[in-house]
Amino acid sequence: MKVVTPQEMAQMDQKTIASGISGIDLMEKAGTECTRVIESTLKEGMLICVICGPGNNGGDGQVIARQLSEKGFSVQVFFTEPADKMSPESQTNYSRLRESSVAVQFLSHEAGLEGFEASLAGADLVVDAVFGTGLKDRPLGEWYETLLNAVNACGKRIAAIDIPSGLRGDNGLTLEAAVEADQTIIIQNYKVGCLLNDGPDCVGEPVLVDIGIDENCVENNKYFVQKQDLRCPVKRKKNSHKYDYGSVVIIAGSKGMIGAGLLATEGALKSGAGLVTSYVPLEVYLPVAARSPVEVMIKTYDCNITGEDIEHDRKRVVLIGPGIGRKKNYSIILNDLLYNTTVPVVIDADGLFHLSRNLDVLKESKTPVILTPHFGEFSTLTGVDREEILKDPIGHGRCFAEEYQVVLVLKGYRTMIFSPEGEVFFNSTSNPGMATAGSGDVLAGMIAGFAGQSVDLLEAAKAGVFYHGAAGDYYAEHYGESTLTARNIIDSFKYVLK
Ligand SMILES: NC(=O)C1=CN([C@@H]2O[C@H](COP(=O)(O)OP(=O)(O)OC[C@H]3O[C@@H](n4cnc5c(N)ncnc54)[C@H](OP(=O)(O)O)[C@@H]3O)[C@@H](O)[C@H]2O)[C@@H](O)CC1
Ligand SMILES: Nc1ncnc2c1ncn2[C@@H]1O[C@H](COP(=O)(O)OP(=O)(O)O)[C@@H](O)[C@H]1O
Numbered sequence: 001m002k003v004v005t006p007q008e009m010a011q012m013d014q015k016t017i018a019s020g021i022s023g024i025d026l027m028e029k030a031g032t033e034c035t036r037v038i039e040s041t042l043k044e045g046m047l048i049c050v051i052c053g054p055g056n057n058g059g060d061g062q063v064i065a066r067q068l069s070e071k072g073f074s075v076q077v078f079f080t081e082p083a084d085k086m087s088p089e090s091q092t093n094y095s096r097l098r099e100s101s102v103a104v105q106f107l108s109h110e111a112g113l114e115g116f117e118a119s120l121a122g123a124d125l126v127v128d129a130v131f132g133t134g135l136k137d138r139p140l141g142e143w144y145e146t147l148l149n150a151v152n153a154c155g156k157r158i159a160a161i162d163i164p165s166g167l168r169g170d171n172g173l174t175l176e177a178a179v180e181a182d183q184t185i186i187i188q189n190y191k192v193g194c195l196l197n198d199g200p201d202c203v204g205e206p207v208l209v210d211i212g213i214d215e216n217c218v219e220n221n222k223y224f225v226q227k228q229d230l231r232c233p234v235k236r237k238k239n240s241h242k243y244d245y246g247s248v249v250i251i252a253g254s255k256g257m258i259g260a261g262l263l264a265t266e267g268a269l270k271s272g273a274g275l276v277t278s279y280v281p282l283e284v285y286l287p288v289a290a291r292s293p294v295e296v297m298i299k300t301y302d303c304n305i306t307g308e309d310i311e312h313d314r315k316r317v318v319l320i321g322p323g324i325g326r327k328k329n330y331s332i333i334l335n336d337l338l339y340n341t342t343v344p345v346v347i348d349a350d351g352l353f354h355l356s357r358n359l360d361v362l363k364e365s366k367t368p369v370i371l372t373p374h375f376g377e378f379s380t381l382t383g384v385d386r387e388e389i390l391k392d393p394i395g396h397g398r399c400f401a402e403e404y405q406v407v408l409v410l411k412g413y414r415t416m417i418f419s420p421e422g423e424v425f426f427n428s429t430s431n432p433g434m435a436t437a438g439s440g441d442v443l444a445g446m447i448a449g450f451a452g453q454s455v456d457l458l459e460a461a462k463a464g465v466f467y468h469g470a471a472g473d474y475y476a477e478h479y480g481e482s483t484l485t486a487r488n489i490i491d492s493f494k495y496v497l498k
């Protein structure tokens, strides 16, 4: 399934209309599908308030109002602008609405919101059809700011149509105010803004409806990753050996931070790696050995370790970074791994810090690389302010992955995976309980574990991120989010990675 920008969605709408279906019929279809979802949440006799803006989003709202009324519900529509400001399709629907039994009121800037707030308070459901994908990045103005804040304050269940009003569809940032919906009925495809920044909090529960638009009619390489899209875990052959499932080297941990290495090691082991070897500094050998899973080999190293030391013995992938600290100089080993070996490398956490000092080594690298930064680490890597990145995460991520020819895993609620060819994959799992220390170490280990199993690095990254989130979701579904720890993610793998 593809993820689209508002511009791409508008082009898809236009192409569909050009292919023979009229704009008004497409709107009727959108409204019908939304009505079906809304109706399933209603009980007989309920009162629904629909707030319609002047554009086609408001047109969808009018179709919903008319159809709900035909089904016997009491419906009240509030228009935010006079009829002459409506888009052509909205005007057509307004003519249809006047022939129905729906109560209609035009809110006026002069009269303010008197009566509106009381009506919302008396409703059982509020439908937000003020702005959709046509929202522009300009100040909302006092009128809309007050109106959207009043919607949020009403305390009633809110269903937003296509995208919560005030939320930017291109980046998930809000204008001065934005509707915080309980449910958003998304027409045809996820908009980028539903998945990033404030988007998921404004969207509430997302429900997608199909109105028959072909997502491939416009060129677009942004995807929403679901289980059926993954190539991991690999099917195990009966005639196979542990080395067929990857020998993973993990360079991680330092004094005071051995936990990071232990979590990464278990992440790799439990994602099906055939063999895991943990390289740790001499001074932490004893505590690491005492706490490591018995299946893991432990070796010590200093910072002059070479790729050759690691490359021997059929090693398939190296993970470097979790908990290595920033004091020692890791540039020798990083350069050596990238220049002198062809073993794929996953670089995480403090490894990214050391890499940021000489990023250009990536351009000379002989071997495939995955980087797994969160937004702060990505800011350090690129030298671009975090706030700037948040305004255009896709542009920055895509540009970086293409320039340095790496697989980039940009971590957050809906982690994005960028391929060196410019594709973007949005993950569909995880929950805020996973914002907990060590969660990223587990992920890095999982990605390395999958990368060892003869899949390409992009597939390993997609699977690692997906199953990491799925394990967190499994725990949260059973026990809630607040007690979730990195260890619980590892313990839940067995239920999701079958
Ligand atoms: N046929 C189709 O295409 C289909 C489309 N569909 C539906 O249409 C939706 C897109 O509709 P849309 O393009 O008409 O835009 P929409 O979101 O209603 O808003 C435009 C209005 O908002 C205003 N406005 C903008 N920014 C503003 C700001 N910052 N502050 C204040 N005002 C602002 C803007 O004003 P203007 O810029 O014109 O002055 C204009 O009046 C889409 O989400 C889906 O629900 C479906 O029915 C399927 C078929
Ligand atoms: N709000 C959130 N919702 C869902 N997942 C999150 C959230 N915050 C962080 N995560 C996930 O948790 C992990 C945290 O990684 P990271 O920030 O490197 O943590 P650490 O260094 O403590 O291990 C990432 O996989 C990220 O996607």
Ligand SMILES: [K+]
Binding pocket: 057, 128, 129, 130, 131, 132, 160, 161, 162, 163, 164, 165
């Ligand atoms: K809306």
